Amino acid sequence: MRIGVDLDGTLISCKEKHVCLMASLLKAYNIKINMDVFWALKRKGFSNIKALNFFNLDNEVLKKINNQWVDMVENLEWLNMDKPLDGVFEFLSDIRDSKSSLHLISARNNVGNALIQIKSLNLYKYFDTVSFINIKNNEKKSDIFFSIGIDVYIGDTEYDYVMCVESNVKSILVSTGMRDFDFCKRFNENTLDRLPIFDDIKCF
Known part of the structure; x- marks a missing residue:
């Protein structure tokens, strides 16, 4: 089995x-x-x-702050x-012991x-392949799914689910990151409040 995994929040x-x-x-x-x-609010799907609009702040200031946030969030600091x-x-380790291949597929601008x-x-050594897509350049996770032949992908957002549907890949969502359990469950019945063990993956 070829198992893809997201990074941030997963x-x-x-x-x-x-x-x-x-x-x-x-x-x-x-x-x-x-x-x-x-x-x-972010965990409920808000950008x-x-x-920030929830707090009735000035729209122009919000745009400036958000642009700065996007520019800085991938700095090592x-x-x-x-x-x-x-x-x-x-x-x-459980996935590696199962003899499945493990593939890190995540969205980052600063590779x-x-x-x-x-x-x-100390994560790099566990993966057979490591791929980062740049959404600003219209790159999509589904393209990587196709090229590797991913069977199942584990992520933490609705975007991850949509990419799986688009490429006919089995999707598992975890509520450990950007979205809470109830939000994830609205998209995917295969939602967990923790990382799955290999036996979980086989059951979905």
């Missing part, structure tokens, strides 16, 4: 990076909001701008906040920093 944390960077940018504009509410989620190394990150977190 294998590594993303809350700290997203929230701390946004709080830092808001502070520069003397804006203070409830960051727990901001993160909860940065839509979540912020990537260093990401940590492997609970059970990640057990999950990766160099992404590679530095996964090597520093």
